[in-house]
Amino acid sequence: MICAETAINKIRRDLTVGAAVRWSLAALIVAGMLGGPLMDEAGALAMVLLLGAGGAWVALSLRSVRGSQMAAESSTLIAAGQYEQAERQIAQALESFSIFRTTKLMSLHHLAMLRHAQSRWQESAMLCRALLKHKPAALSGMDRASRLMLAESLLELGDLRGAYENLLALYDQRLPLSEALNLLGVQLSYLGRIGAWQAMLIGLPARVPLIELMPPQASARSHALLALAAKKTGRMELYEWLRRRTELLADVRKLCDDLPILGEAMIVD
């Protein structure tokens, strides 16, 4: 079992070493390129320097590619629910050295994903926070995904303020559909926790088709949350429709075990 704190410390150390190696190699390559033409006697040495540094760069890049492949495989394993194998892959990815920042951060991101999938919210939140401190490139999408996981983990830990702040930060960004769906699910959970029933039912004609696109379990849970909101606001026809849909989509008892407030929506009066 990988300890979150150890992984965070290791990544921090590896990022520093990686940056030092990267800049050193870049300096050697530049020196090798300029050394030959500028100093007559140092031509051969410059060539050796250039080839050595270039070779080392290529070798370390290939090593980094292997690390990122391992990290990528782990996300498939997490999605398939094969957590033990995913843990092994991530451990290997964390151990492997990479000169590229994104590759190292990706392995930390996958560890956060794994802990999130295992419902180990404390560790997931700790890993996401550490990742966001390193400011991953926006282009990689890691920052958005980590913030979303952090919001959900904090919500599960009962830190409503922290969840709200992270949700708010996501509203400023343009999200791909899959992340927009995740955000909608977390947002409904958050609104349900704070009892903002009216807000949950705003824009239903657009919200319901989006909820239908969610993965089965998340879709059923969102339906149940909306049913609860409809019941709380006295919109009984809507409540009945949402409740019956929830029953068709998932095992209601399991849903209520996962999120006890749903019990109120699923009990037929």
Next chain:
Amino acid sequence: MNGASEQFLEIGWLLERSRPRAMGLRLGHAAGLFLLIVLLSAYLSNLGGQAARLVNALWGLAMVGLMGAMLLVSYGAYRKAKTEQQRLICIEELIRLRRWDQAAAMLQQMLCRPMRTLQAHVQALIYLSSVLARYNRFDDAIVVQNYLLENAQLDGGTAYGLRLARAMAMLRQDHLVDADRAISELRRQAVSAGRALPVNGGEQPDSPYSLSAGLALVEMYRDVKTGHPAEAVQTFQSALPALREQLGHRVADAYMLAAQAYDRLGQTAQAQEHYEKATLLTPAVELHRRYPETSGLNEKYRAASWPQEVLS
């Protein structure tokens, strides 16, 4: 324009045009240029004295230039591949949001010229087969699916998903013999995948449906089409937990096929119940479009009513 004169989503032409072009020639050019520089510099170095010093200086500059050019070319290629990837993500989202016309237009535009990577090409063709099926062009969809299954290197899950979609398209086109053969193959694959699973406290699935609810749906459709409603009902009953867990809202399809099967069996109360459940999840008109054989149910049974707040 050659492309403009082509029919919209003309399959043969798109398959031919979209194939990624080999990079061999460009690499050959670069290697040739590099060799030329090396030979030229060796020749000038041999002249000695002033010429050798000049060669050294030029060699350094050439290296800097070459590296700069390589960086620029790599960056350009990376940007183009990234753009292609983003367009594919956009197409995927349009398909999920059922904006078929926009997805089809983007696919036509993307596939009418060589794509940059094999992976993106495969992905685009998978999306194309979905769009063609939505437009009821099932024979074209089958052509694309066959092309992918025969020519592309696909992972097991993707290949299985494509075979499922192809079996469904064959059923829609009444290629019943081919469909039956394809379904038998799918069943064999699901059974052997189940056997290959590690045994942890006897957790091996006892039915192929627990691994593939899609297989259950295709088999139900085959049984409804070929007049075996009892078998369709039996499949539905045994696969319902898997259908619900794996298909999400598409479980409505299974309820609709079950309603059709119950209707054929003369069990009208059951047919009404399942028809209502199906239409509670998905509008009846969409389900009848997917399974034209069920359109007669529309007149016999009452669909679920949707609250106004959801419709408006």
